[in-house]
Amino acid sequence: MDTETKVYDEQLSLELAGGNEDLAQQMFEMLLNELPTLQAGMNNAFDEGDKAALYDHVHKINGSTRYCGVPAVGKAANDLELLLKDEIDELDASLKSLNSEIERLLAF
Secondary structure (H helix, E strand, O other): OOOOOOOOOHHHHHHHOOOOHHHHHHHHHHHHHHHHHHHHHHHHHHHHOOHHHHHHHHHHHHHHHOOOOOHHHHHHHHHHHHHHHHHHHHHHHHHHHHHHHHHHHHHO
């Protein structure tokens, strides 16, 4: 947990909403309403070992934070998304390599 990064930055929220206080509040409320569902999906995907679904949920959380002044959640989501993306890319390349070698062996 990063206690130095603000959990909510009202000034940032206002800047992201182009100075529109009502819009900033609406975006923040939308995030708060959607976050429990996204969090549950993320945790379920993790528990089930579904890395693609986990990445999708984390990506949605990360994207949602870009419109609100929530830097701590945004940073944590971005960090996790980057880790998952790297791992998924590596898994994809490894899977392709294994398939290629299996096909090569079967053709032998």
